[in-house]
Amino acid sequence: MVRAAVLPAVGAPLQVTEIELPEPGPGQVRVRLAAAGVCHSDLSLSNGTMRVPVPAVLGHEGAGTVVSVGEGVTHLAPGTGVVLNWAPSCGSCHACGLGEVWLCANALTGAGEVHARRGDDGTELHPGLNVAAFAQETVVAASCVLPVPDGVPLTDAALLGCAVLTGYGAVHHAARVRPGETVAVYGVGGVGLATLQSARIAGAERIIAVDVSPEKEELARRAGATDFVLASDTTPREIRGLTDKQGVDVAVECVGRAVTIRAAWDSTRRGGRTTVVGIGGKDQQVTFNALEIFHWGRTLSGCVYGNANPAQDLPVLAEHVRAGRLDLGALVTERIALEGIPAAFENMLAGKGGRALVVF
Numbered sequence: 001m002v003r004a005a006v007l008p009a010v011g012a013p014l015q016v017t018e019i020e021l022p023e024p025g026p027g028q029v030r031v032r033l034a035a036a037g038v039c040h041s042d043l044s045l046s047n048g049t050m051r052v053p054v055p056a057v058l059g060h061e062g063a064g065t066v067v068s069v070g071e072g073v074t075h076l077a078p079g080t081g082v083v084l085n086w087a088p089s090c091g092s093c094h095a096c097g098l099g100e101v102w103l104c105a106n107a108l109t110g111a112g113e114v115h116a117r118r119g120d121d122g123t124e125l126h127p128g129l130n131v132a133a134f135a136q137e138t139v140v141a142a143s144c145v146l147p148v149p150d151g152v153p154l155t156d157a158a159l160l161g162c163a164v165l166t167g168y169g170a171v172h173h174a175a176r177v178r179p180g181e182t183v184a185v186y187g188v189g190g191v192g193l194a195t196l197q198s199a200r201i202a203g204a205e206r207i208i209a210v211d212v213s214p215e216k217e218e219l220a221r222r223a224g225a226t227d228f229v230l231a232s233d234t235t236p237r238e239i240r241g242l243t244d245k246q247g248v249d250v251a252v253e254c255v256g257r258a259v260t261i262r263a264a265w266d267s268t269r270r271g272g273r274t275t276v277v278g279i280g281g282k283d284q285q286v287t288f289n290a291l292e293i294f295h296w297g298r299t300l301s302g303c304v305y306g307n308a309n310p311a312q313d314l315p316v317l318a319e320h321v322r323a324g325r326l327d328l329g330a331l332v333t334e335r336i337a338l339e340g341i342p343a344a345f346e347n348m349l350a351g352k353g354g355r356a357l358v359v360f
Ligand SMILES: [Zn+2]
Pocket: 039, 040, 041, 042, 060, 061, 162, 163
């Protein structure tokens, strides 16, 4: 038995309880978690904004050590440090054929899911986003783990699995920020901080962080922001004021709300790029009039998992970590136990802090 944070029903608080894991079957691995980040998507799954079958073990941003492997797994040995990858690509669907592995049609179909059981009554538990990282140990398909690159501490490596791949990918793959460009980042949570650091790595000249909470300014500046704007109705105007009345070349929205998507669009220069990373609900309607779409000539794009290819991007991120350009520890504002996850959700809703990291 291992301890895990279980979501008993949508909208209910997580319960820390003992769970029973199956032995890894063919093509599966058992991982002992070192750390797991609390991501906004976990909150969205727990409150029903995103759908998840329940009861479930949430958590999808984790890293740990391989404990044992199932039949046919020859590329991983017990003791290997691994990052969990919640969106494993199948290699055979249309998107994978195009090289767009982040859009793999089979990533979240539940086909490769491994189900644990509650220790008290044997109820089957679904793994939220494939990997069920809010547990001391988890059993996953071998395609859901990637070796931790050399030089990256195991606890820090957890952040690579979602926040950093997403923020880095938004900058490098989706928006393709070039040296000297100006960038605005809406929302200074875990992904926003990774986006700010990535904009700095990309050589952006002016990096403007926007958040509703003034206490985020210091965090944002440490992550590379050259300016901080407290979010208000006049944010786009303030951003134009900081950029020769033009607006930024690239605005990245890491919130997932209609009002911030609209503000990010309004902050973007004529011909610039607005990239939406935040995951919003169906109730968030964003409107544009036909004339402004023509007039501004902007590109508005979505971005899934940073449009990243984890197998290719992790070694690149590790190189940035080793060179001191990417500071994973700086994303973490709180180290907690499994019991601390509900409070971490509350902080997220209140707009407080960066990443909360469950350390096992
Ligand atoms: Zn996430």
